[in-house]
Amino acid sequence: MTVAIATRQTVALTKRSTLAILRQPVLIVPSLVFPLFFAALSASSFSKTTRLPGFPKVDSFLQFTLASTVIQGVLFGSITGAAALATDIEGGFFDRLLAAPTARTGILIGNLMGSALFGAAQSAIFVFALLPFGVRVEAGLLGIGAMIISGGLIALGISSLMSAVAIRTGSAEAVQGAFPLLFVLLFFSSVFFPRQTMHGTYKTIATINPISYLVEGIRSLVLDGFSGLAIAQAILIPIGICVLGFVLALTELRRRLGAR
Amino acid sequence: MNTSSMAVTSNGDEDESSTIRSSWGLAVRGLRNIRRLPSAFVPAMLMPVFTTIAFSGTFAAITELPNFPTSRSVNWFMPLGICFGSAFAGVGLGFSAIRDIETGFYDRLRMSPTSRWSLIIGPLIAAWSRAILICVFVISLGFVLGVRFTAGVTGVATLVAASLGIATICLGWGLGLAFRFRDMRGAALMQLSMFVALYLTPAQVPLPLTTGWLHAVARINPVTNILRLARQGLVSKSSVDSLSWANTWGGLVAILGMSILALIFAKRGLAKLDK
Numbered sequence: 001m002t003v004a005i006a007t008r009q010t011v012a013l014t015k016r017s018t019l020a021i022l023r024q025p026v027l028i029v030p031s032l033v034f035p036l037f038f039a040a041l042s043a044s045s046f047s048k049t050t051r052l053p054g055f056p057k058v059d060s061f062l063q064f065t066l067a068s069t070v071i072q073g074v075l076f077g078s079i080t081g082a083a084a085l086a087t088d089i090e091g092g093f094f095d096r097l098l099a100a101p102t103a104r105t106g107i108l109i110g111n112l113m114g115s116a117l118f119g120a121a122q123s124a125i126f127v128f129a130l131l132p133f134g135v136r137v138e139a140g141l142l143g144i145g146a147m148i149i150s151g152g153l154i155a156l157g158i159s160s161l162m163s164a165v166a167i168r169t170g171s172a173e174a175v176q177g178a179f180p181l182l183f184v185l186l187f188f189s190s191v192f193f194p195r196q197t198m199h200g201t202y203k204t205i206a207t208i209n210p211i212s213y214l215v216e217g218i219r220s221l222v223l224d225g226f227s228g229l230a231i232a233q234a235i236l237i238p239i240g241i242c243v244l245g246f247v248l249a250l251t252e253l254r255r256r257l258g259a260r
Numbered sequence: 261m262n263t264s265s266m267a268v269t270s271n272g273d274e275d276e277s278s279t280i281r282s283s284w285g286l287a288v289r290g291l292r293n294i295r296r297l298p299s300a301f302v303p304a305m306l307m308p309v310f311t312t313i314a315f316s317g318t319f320a321a322i323t324e325l326p327n328f329p330t331s332r333s334v335n336w337f338m339p340l341g342i343c344f345g346s347a348f349a350g351v352g353l354g355f356s357a358i359r360d361i362e363t364g365f366y367d368r369l370r371m372s373p374t375s376r377w378s379l380i381i382g383p384l385i386a387a388w389s390r391a392i393l394i395c396v397f398v399i400s401l402g403f404v405l406g407v408r409f410t411a412g413v414t415g416v417a418t419l420v421a422a423s424l425g426i427a428t429i430c431l432g433w434g435l436g437l438a439f440r441f442r443d444m445r446g447a448a449l450m451q452l453s454m455f456v457a458l459y460l461t462p463a464q465v466p467l468p469l470t471t472g473w474l475h476a477v478a479r480i481n482p483v484t485n486i487l488r489l490a491r492q493g494l495v496s497k498s499s500v501d502s503l504s505w506a507n508t509w510g511g512l513v514a515i516l517g518m519s520i521l522a523l524i525f526a527k528r529g530l531a532k533l534d535k
Binding site: 044183 | 310324464
């Protein structure tokens, strides 16, 4: 199989997975509305906490929470791609794809690219929705671009991890069941509040949670401006999650094919 | 549950006895479902545990804000967790009603010769029992995490009263939606409305520390009074929010008013289901 054919197949599957997301407003709307609702809620609830010792220098809590909104929305939205993959397995469509002369990696990437594109779109929507409310991104347009790319990569990484669950179990319910794990990962990190204000065991857990470094990278683009470290955190950590996710998903795929 | 046990009766006393028996049967069924269908109750138990631990840890520093009513974040967030759990306990019975409607079991209940109120009172008793279970479990966990009831046993009582109140309101709301939607679309609306009602309050920081639109909304949201009732036994005695009649009656009135409205909403929904 030539690279051109594999690319064409991947593009076709990408179109299919993107359309599958766009055709489900019931999935799109909550993953856009809820993070914005919680951003508005946090801004009103925690506006006075910006004066706490250790709190980063910010214009407002809304500026601080922009990175949280991006991460929260993208993480929750990214589960849809893996759930769709599990539905394809349940419905038999995945088996038909495997039986066709298509590249295995292409099947996987194509199925997950819809989530990646949606994640990037979510990031852009969140940034541009909060800008009119006085939120300033210190890194400028370059930083906004990096945040959008980061959003897409995070969605791809989480989708690939979840697709490993989907391929192993073949159940959309199992994928949805893994959702609380994301919730736990989010809360036991510095997504919602700065690590500098935390104490004891909780601070230790947040310090070893990679999500903390990811959000701090994006937050640094918003609060401090463009820097190599911020870009590394915002881009390289999601790439690492993508690599891990794809290795796990391909391993599960090989196991599934070997079991036949 | 054996629907044939719901006897046809002719006089008032027997009607009343039938209602009590039927309600009790449905309540026991609701409790048995905890064991038979743990996935329907586990979220109600895990939600307050998670809220208590995660919020207390994440937002621990907010207790350093001037005039914050307690120095222990777990004292502030445990009542919120219990309120969330109790709300889930209430709407969880709404989910069960949807499942029973979809499987046809509810038609058998409706055809049985018993008072319609028993179809509401039974789940109500089950919701209260579930809320009590949540209170016992989460308060015990709270003690491990360092919770101190500044108002002693009375503080526990006001927290439990708020928990039972929220379970009642959410049960009425959940059943009302279940009887109207009759499918899982109602479940999504139950959860969404419950979250919004609880979050549009001083859920995370005290009312004087909230600003902007949330401050305006939380001031008129009756659930704010219920949260104040739940928390008053856990804040510092020197705080204006500490245990007092002034911090109690508003919560009790909110519970009474919202419970009556929610249960009427459920009863009317049941009447629509009968048509």
